[in-house]
Amino acid sequence: NAGVTQTPKFQVLKTGQSMTLQCAQDMNHNSMYWYRQDPGMGLRLIYYSASEGTTDKGEVPNGYNVSRLNKREFSLRLESAAPSQTSVYFCASSDEGWGATSTDTQYFGPGTRLTVL
Amino acid sequence: QKEVEQDPGPLSVPEGAIVSLNCTYSNSAFQYFMWYRQYSRKGPELLMYTYSSGNKEDGRFTAQVDKSSKYISLFIRDSQPSDSATYLCAMSDVGYGQNFVFGPGTRLSVLP
Numbered sequence: 304n305a306g307v308t309q310t311p312k313f314q315v316l317k318t319g320q321s322m323t324l325q326c327a328q329d330m331n332h333n334s335m336y337w338y339r340q341d342p343g344m345g346l347r348l349i350y351y352s353a354s355e356g357t358t359d360k361g362e363v364p365n366g367y368n369v370s371r372l373n374k375r376e377f378s379l380r381l382e383s384a385a386p387s388q389t390s391v392y393f394c395a396s397s398d399e400g401w402g403a404t405s406t407d408t409q410y411f412g413p414g415t416r417l418t419v420l
Numbered sequence: 421q422k423e424v425e426q427d428p429g430p431l432s433v434p435e436g437a438i439v440s441l442n443c444t445y446s447n448s449a450f451q452y453f454m455w456y457r458q459y460s461r462k463g464p465e466l467l468m469y470t471y472s473s474g475n476k477e478d479g480r481f482t483a484q485v486d487k488s489s490k491y492i493s494l495f496i497r498d499s500q501p502s503d504s505a506t507y508l509c510a511m512s513d514v515g516y517g518q519n520f521v522f523g524p525g526t527r528l529s530v531l532p
Binding site for chain 2: 334343345346395411
């Protein structure tokens with residue numbers, strides 16, 4: 304099992320350019336997430352998908368769009384990149400916890416390091 | 421005030437030391453508490469989780485939750501150079517979905 308894979312690993316964009324970050328998981332998880340990680344800020348949720356065909360905004364959705372293409376794939380699109388979107392982007396997927404005292408275990412991909420000039 | 425606070429470090433300790441990592445939080449509704457380990461240039465991986473208050477032990481790792489003080493801790497006994505990483509705390513009120521809040525992480529270096 305590859306787990307959660309992300310492409311590309313690194314990307315440099317100019318302000319105003321667009322790009323799509325790809326994410327795929329092979330663990331048959333229903334839930335998938337996109338986070339960004341900035342120094343001193345912790346992981347912040349951009350978008351969440353509870354199942355194929357559904358997406359919800361997270362804490363910082365402005366400037367991003369997502370597509371849950373199928374159960375395996377969840378992509379993140381920057382339509383017009385801005386320097387404030389320079390960050391490390393992580394995709395994650397989770398299996399549902401069982402019982403009232405268990406929790407979703409989120410499995411993270413290796414990340415995409417994006418720089419917007 | 422941030423919802424979850426964590427000393428960013430870096431924290432440097434000699435091999436074999438006991439390490440204490442801590443987070444404080446403000447939302448009294450949190451009842452699921454997690455610790456993630458993140459190696460440099462890798463994604464976070466779940467290390468431990470605890471439901472509600474109390475202690476949980478797994479090998480060299482012990483997680484403690486004190487809900488009355490809104491304070492959680494991760495202890496690492498007999499620390500090893502392989503424990504050098506950033507440790508993120510995370511918490512949630514419902515334990516699933518988009519409701520996780522992460523701390524900024526503490527960078528730990530264990531020196532041989």
